Amino acid sequence: MTVIHFKDVTKSYRKHNVLKSMNFTIERNVITGVIGRNGVGKTTLMKIIAGFMEEMSGTVEVFSEKPFNNLRVSANSIFIDDAMAFPQAMTLQDILKECSRFYANWDGELANRLVDYFDFHRNARHQFLSKGKKSTFNAIIGISARCPLTLFDEPTTGMDAAVRKDFYRALLKDYLAHPRTILLSSHHVEEIEDLLEDVLLVQNGAIRFHGAITELQEMFIVLTGKHEKLSRHTVGKEVVLRDTSGPFPNWTVANSFTEAEKDQMVADGIIISPVSANNAYIALTNGPKGGIDDVFDRTETV
């Protein structure tokens, strides 16, 4: 069953086109990571799905309905980010109580256990929590609400490393016990790669890649060897990253090599290794500008 369907969706703020032409479909009970550089429109995309914002053109369907101002979509989805607002007068306990009334699948037991585990004071006010604590509390709501469509927009903002790890673990455990459709946006691909089934890579207001994370990795390979050898073997190939910080240059290259070419490189002393998900993501989103080294290394471009 299709949960989210985008067809030629555009969105702009005044003159700035954030989403240019979004086309994708997300199936039921899949955890999808929404990744992309800062400001590419991940949040806008998720807010359109949640029904907070309205697309300018194209078709958006969530549970086969247009999400904007839609009660059915609102009741079956939850949008979690670090800017979630709660009334000043309400304590954390009050907020949890409200959640239990609004969300049909709310697991109050789980919420209470998580609140205790993460050392929250129930009478604390949401607005006085630290940034990381706020994110943690919002994440607890997101997990415990068990909405058929759960949207996490950079849920780990401000969390320390231990809490981030715990959060991903809690999310995975609860997802396995109660499968649902989850969208999770993050900059830290290396942290979420074990959790994700699919990635949705947003770039320049469009979907650059949508598929399994392993497929993303297979698009590139890493070659390690002497500079002149690498140059010789990569003639006509797309070199996306040049890392010169190690003892030997490390080049990330688009994987368009034939088996024979690879054998030749190995015979020539070049080490071929798979690319990490994070580097594949960076390689794919770097674009023609190259890496940060290219900004400083002027001889390369002149």
Place this chain on the structure above:
Amino acid sequence: MYLTEPKLFDIVKKQFRFKMNAHAAAFTMLVFLQGVSFALELSNNNAFNHFHEMMPSITWISFSSGQFLGLTLVWAFVLGVLITNTARKNESFSFVTTRLSHHLANFLFMVFASVIGGITVVLCGSMLKLFTFFRYGEVAVQTPGLIAAPGDFFIRLVTAIALVSLLFFIGYTISSLFQFSRILIVLLFLGWMTPFLQRFAENGIGFLFNEPSFMLFVVKIVMTLFILFGISVASTNRLEVGQ
């Protein structure tokens, strides 16, 4: 995971309860305001001494419950502005809602708060009478109480509720229009200075308050409330959340 099929009425009910919890402090504020105005009224010695050579002197002490209504109207207006601002709207959207259910819940909340405000205003008047009676013994009362004239008391009650709710909805509508377009509010404010809009406002106030028939007055107020609420819903129904 199965999908829930929400009913609008059900969500409005939940949102209403949520708003009652969220705005509980508003009622504390009302009690505080009325307490303060009560104390001010009592401490304010509205004594008028009348001396004449040939006559015994007369000291005239008057108390009025007018300022209870005045302060409650200010309270209603400010609260009306506050409960629909962007921050409050975002809070609603942290839970299940649409723009319509958010407005409907606010509508219920304002009606409820107006009833509370109206009743307390009238009861403050009764309390003032009681207090002056204990302090001065005999008093001349301008407005008879519940037992002496239940009809009058009822009319006072409904009028107070109507006035409070009117101020609530005016505040609410201004705040909604402000979200819709800030320029519009500036234009309205500037337009206020023009004779045309002033006459329009005067006529509007006359239309509402120079009504001899009580029933018609209530009908006019209720209609005005619905028109104001309609403007609020229509002007904000396409606005986006959390920008």
